[in-house]
Amino acid sequence: MTTSASAAVAHYAQRCIASVTGLVPVTSCAFYQVDAQLRPRHYLLHRMPGQVHQHYLSHYQQCDPLHPARFGHGTSVMPMGEAVAQGALLQSRYGRFMARHGMADVVELFVRRGGRVVAGFSLIRGEELGAFGAAELATLQQLHGLLELAASGNLPLQLAAETPDAGVLLTPREREVALLLRDGACNKTIARLLELGLPTVKTHLQHLYRKFGVNNRTELASRLFLDLAHGTEYGPVS
Structure with missing residues (x-):
């Protein structure tokens, strides 16, 4: 989008x-x-x-x-x-x-x-x-x-695929964690949906905090929501 x-x-x-x-x-x-x-x-x-x-x-x-x-x-x-x-x-x-x-x-x-x-x-x-x-x-x-x-003039007929641009470079797994967190999922839900252990989810979150320059999940969720409103998505690590 x-x-x-x-x-x-x-x-x-x-x-x-x-x-x-x-x-x-x-x-x-x-x-x-x-x-x-x-x-x-x-x-x-x-x-x-x-x-x-x-x-x-x-x-x-x-x-x-x-x-x-x-x-x-x-x-x-x-x-x-x-x-x-x-x-x-x-x-x-x-x-x-x-x-x-x-x-x-x-x-x-x-x-x-x-x-x-x-x-x-x-x-x-x-x-x-x-x-x-x-x-x-x-x-x-x-x-x-x-x-x-x-x-009719504001909503798309179909949601665009969640493919990234070059704003923030994330691994595929980090992108999955970020998108779930953006939609409100807690750590346990992220772990269950992605079949990860809770310590692994927490490690991915720490990497996301660093890459987005935030200090906690609340700040990260706010950043992700604002990025969504402005059409920003997240590019893969090359």
Whole structure:
């Protein structure tokens, strides 16, 4: 993806979040893009603690009732209450995740281009706000058309392959670790996905800190996210 395209995606997400949350109160929300396999990628978080997002990615994403892979066609605005019955949710693993983090309700907005889901917005209400009401859901339905209209000029039909340029030279394994960390994975998740030991993951992180000129994973994650917004990717060691 070019620098201008990545900047357009970030600007699109920020404008949409501001518009939606200005009309429908939420506790937190997240924007994400969706790849060809309907997997969420490249999150932009709004008032969501990083540790909650990391906990979600590490243990609960695949059992999320609102995962975009479950809604490949037709659905635009999906409240949690329509995806799964309240009683079943309370008894489920995902319901326990929501309760643990004080989430009262979630609504997903799926954005399509060319008939396929290319992005989504997760809107989360805490216990202080309670569930989304019928009038608020109707407002989200109306807003959804504007989100898709704006997407036509800002979101790509398909995510570009994560191939690097010459900005920072990384080994193939360092690049894999960096991309997973950028998407919010914790050390244990990185180790599991890449079939590495935790000490090896920590060694790769130390190398990444040095190459990016940062002191810790928080600074590295911030740098990686800013680079994503500006279209920067990471070149291989020759």
